Amino acid sequence: MLQIRFHGRGGQGVVTAAEMLAVAAFLEGEHAQAFPSFGSERMGAPVVSFCRIDDREIRLREPILEPDALIVQDPTLFKAMDVFQGLKSDGYLLVNTNKTLAELGLGAIVAKLPAGHARAVPASELALKHVNRPLPNAALLGAFAAMTGIVHLKSVNAAIRETFPGKVGEANVAAATAAYEALASAPAAA
């Protein structure tokens, strides 16, 4: 079973991100479970959401305590809380930022993870460019597909189109594809 934890702030589509990843995994024939952390939902407050993916029925209902991957939608969270809690030693880390992870002061964390398992992607910037709004969730899922191969970009894009029909969906697909290509083409030393 793969367990992915999303960290972001209210209004950034953190819950929707986990749901879209679950749909993408479902489209590939996997079992998947997405759920929010059920806090009081306020704009700007830290929000956590979860996604589990497995090739058999998922029975577990506890929050994800030891994630295989972390997707951080807002880099200001590193100062507010221990985002890395429970992250497995061979886990993945994906951060939405236009800086490098070293510039964010995450050098020590990155060094502990296997090569290529920690990446930065300017997801908000890509969303601004393609969607006209700084909502990073779709772009992050594209980048996640490139970094981990846990789901394919094609499934991510299908999940985005299912969640946002019409023009908004297409714009988000463009953001996800751009993020995918940015990571797939760039060296993993980000």
Add this chain to the structure above:
Amino acid sequence: MLKQIEGSRAMAEAIALCRPEVICAYPITPQTHIVEGLGEMVRTGELQNCEFINVESEFGALSVAIGASAAGARAYTATASQGLLFMAEAVYNASGLGLPIVMTLGNRAIGAPINIWNDHSDAMSMCDAGWMQLFAETNQEAVDIHIQAFRLAEELSMPVMVCVDGFILTHAVERVDIPDQADVDAFLPPYEPVQVLDPRQPLSIGAMVGPDAFMEVRYLQHHKQTLALGLIPDLAKEFEARFGRSSGGLLRTYRTEDADLIVVAMGSVNGTIKDTIDRLRDDGLRIGLVTLVSFRPFPAEALRDALIRAKHVVVVEKSFSVGMGGQLANTVGLALRNNRVAPQVHSVIAGLGGRSITRPSLERVFRQAWVQPWEGMHFLDLNQTVVAKELQRVSKVRRSGPTAENILRHLRESARRPAAE
């Protein structure tokens, strides 16, 4: 059709497949998405021949459902927590009048202190109100139980509450097989009321009943629920034959064949418990699980048969009666009463107000039941430090203030202190 879908949406689609004729809705977290989904289906015409009535309160919601049901319509509503309390008088009326309403309860704690998260206090507050109460373990089962619930309610002319864990199920997006309309139609025939208000044949429902007849009415209400003990498994079998999967029934067992210790629980926590049991089985512990689906009627006989050969029974429940104990644990004890040799019953109160129930905590308490069984209630993951501080404060200061606010202050203070302390 297999879908990756939010639990609430899946339930809304299942309820629509049951062709309700009146839906009364008043929003309250965490059930709101269900009636929102149904409202949308009525508006778009996806759900035909159904009146969606927005009411002014939960009391209004169930009262309108009572009127609709008495007039011969298949009626549905949903609520949670304080909403259920606000409709309490109507809850008793629906069952006392024998009206086959189906209501979803998105299980949530009851205040004060106010809390929007999941536990089973709301269901337990109305467990003696004469409704049948069925608890879903997964969203698939929630879908399936709703379909069975209309059939069950209408065959016995008695209302059914379908209990689904708020947020944990209602807000989870997971794989659910949504049945075909043709199969649901074949399983659930149109509503044929046993009593109906009809201007062409006037009659009254809800007469004043004196001491000469009241006890008989109540006795017959109980009699219906004893009939349900037979009907619920029959419906589950028929459902399985038609839909190809097992859902509902009175209870289910998991790895109990040779178990010395059997856990009993209701609702979504059963999944986490199964994963914990697999882990303990790997270590050679003989442990199993009974998942109770039907809390009302309470299947005392089936439960006794499932538990009687165990040495220990650990009841994990998300509610308790203050000053008394866990309602489920007490009732499990009742099922084992008067048996010469019966397992010891140990009560675990867990997940109150939405506290996470994790595998490590469950594993610890299950192991403890073997080596150090306890009397009374064990509160899983209770913060003993905070409790002790508050008790100390209260013992020193007469005007010690509100408990909830004091606890929050203790927590803030301990969070500020360095972790080493």
